[in-house]
Amino acid sequence: MKRIKIKFLAASLLVFLICGCATTTQERILDLSQDQLKLRSIQTRAFDTSDKEKMMRSIMATLQDLDFVITKADYDLGIVTSTKFVDNQVLKMTVITREKGSKQLLVRANAQYGIKAVNSPGPYQNFFDALARSVFLTAQQID
Amino acid sequence: MRKNMPSVLVFMATIFICGCAATSSNLFKPAVSSLQARQVEMKQFEIKDELRVLSATAAVLQDMGFTLTEVEKKLGLIVASKERDATVPRQIAMAAFIDILGAAGGSSSNAMQTIDTIQTILVSCVTKRNLEGNKVVVRVSFQRVVFNRMNQVSRLETIKDPKIYEGFFEKLSKSIFLEADKI
Numbered sequence: 001m002k003r004i005k006i007k008f009l010a011a012s013l014l015v016f017l018i019c020g021c022a023t024t025t026q027e028r029i030l031d032l033s034q035d036q037l038k039l040r041s042i043q044t045r046a047f048d049t050s051d052k053e054k055m056m057r058s059i060m061a062t063l064q065d066l067d068f069v070i071t072k073a074d075y076d077l078g079i080v081t082s083t084k085f086v087d088n089q090v091l092k093m094t095v096i097t098r099e100k101g102s103k104q105l106l107v108r109a110n111a112q113y114g115i116k117a118v119n120s121p122g123p124y125q126n127f128f129d130a131l132a133r134s135v136f137l138t139a140q141q142i143d
Numbered sequence: 144m145r146k147n148m149p150s151v152l153v154f155m156a157t158i159f160i161c162g163c164a165a166t167s168s169n170l171f172k173p174a175v176s177s178l179q180a181r182q183v184e185m186k187q188f189e190i191k192d193e194l195r196v197l198s199a200t201a202a203v204l205q206d207m208g209f210t211l212t213e214v215e216k217k218l219g220l221i222v223a224s225k226e227r228d229a230t231v232p233r234q235i236a237m238a239a240f241i242d243i244l245g246a247a248g249g250s251s252s253n254a255m256q257t258i259d260t261i262q263t264i265l266v267s268c269v270t271k272r273n274l275e276g277n278k279v280v281v282r283v284s285f286q287r288v289v290f291n292r293m294n295q296v297s298r299l300e301t302i303k304d305p306k307i308y309e310g311f312f313e314k315l316s317k318s319i320f321l322e323a324d325k326i
Contacts, residue, residue: 056218060269061282064184065177067301069267069284075217085286085299091170113170123170130173 031117042121044108045128045139052097055105056080058135059095066130068093089114093127106142107131183305185282186312188319193219193270196279199318200268206314209266219270229262229289256292263288283311 049055052075059080060070068082068091078097083090093111100106109127111118118124128139174180188196200221201211209223238254245252265286270279285302302308 053217057271060218060220061271064269064282064284065173065181066171067174067177067180069265069286069301070220070269071222071265071267072213073215073218073220075215080218083286085301086170088299090299111170118170126169127171130171 039119040108041142042119042124043110044106044142045131046100046142047105047107047132047135047137047139048103049105049135049137050099050103052078052099052105055097055107055135059097059107059131062127062131062134063093063095065134066127086113107139180303181282183303183308184284185280186315187273187278187280188316189277190279190319191277193272193279196270196281196319197221199321200270200281200315203311203315203318204266204268206318209264221268222265224263224265226261226263229259231259234258257297258292259289259297260292261290263290281312281315283308 047055056073056075056078060073063070063080063082066084068084070080070082072081073079080095080097081093082095083092085091091111091113093109095107095109097105097107107128109124111123132139190196194216197216197219201214204211204221204223207225209225211221211223213220213222235255235258238258241254242252245254265288266283267286268281268283270281272279285307287298287300287302288296289298289300291297
């Protein structure tokens with residue numbers, strides 16, 4: 001009897017193991033499960049400058065220093081997209097710069113590694129640290 | 144056997160928990176070798192006009208058979224790509240040898256399908272004026288994606304070989320010089 005129970009438990013754990021991370025695949029289109037505000041503050045910093053061109057050029061230089069290859073850029077929309085190959089996987093990153101009032105710029109970055117979104121704060125902190133060094137400004141957390 | 148069960152359960156539970164683990168946090172940290180890579184990928188030209196460097200770069204890329212996929216002159220970016228043959232005779236011979244061995248041994252191996260056939264080469268060039276505004280720095284990087292016969296990606300790589308960068312900059316220097324003389 002006890003043996004059967006354990007077997008049942010093992011089987012159900014196995015099922016959990018397989019189903020554990022799954023949401024239905026269509027849910028992945030909008031990916032709204034994450035806490036949006038939290039994610040936004042992880043991925044965004046404000047800089048005390050209004051020089052958008054200099055900021056965007058610094059973003060490109062920082063990405064290149066991090067071994068990324070710039071694949072797209074548009075000044076008017078403030079977009080820079082780049083890719084990098086890590087362990088035979090593709091790491092993609094888009095950085096968007098836009099004005100916040102007349103004295104600040106907001107920089108938002110988001111990345112995916114292989115088929116996963118990068119949602120943890122560590123990598124973004126590293127990126128903004130490098131960017132701040134490159135523009136000689138402090139990257140400020142936004143509310 | 145029954146004694147082992149709890150440890151098996153714990154082991155499975157561990158896998159279950161680790162399944163959703165996030166990617167490593169040092170993803171965007173500069174590599175130790177990044178300074179070295181920088182020197183290989185960058186070259187400075189004694190010229191004030193950034194646009195002229197940009198158009199010379201486009202011309203060189205055309206010389207090399209690239210087609211331009213993205214240009215942003217305000218930020219000094221040119222991205223270009225080309226598809227080329229990626230077959231290596233040695234690799235084909237090796238695959239054929241393995242298949243023949245397999246056939247002789249009575250199994251059906253399929254090494255011929257995994258040989259490299261096509262590569263997509265991507266190049267990205269960024270120009271930047273130096274702080275004094277009297278020189279233009281060009282930074283270039285090459286990437287390569289290799290596909291096998293089954294159209295699967297067999298290799299993703301960023302080119303690190305300094306010779307390739309030297310070759311590129313040599314051509315670019317000539318091109319800037321030609322542009323200056325309007326030939």
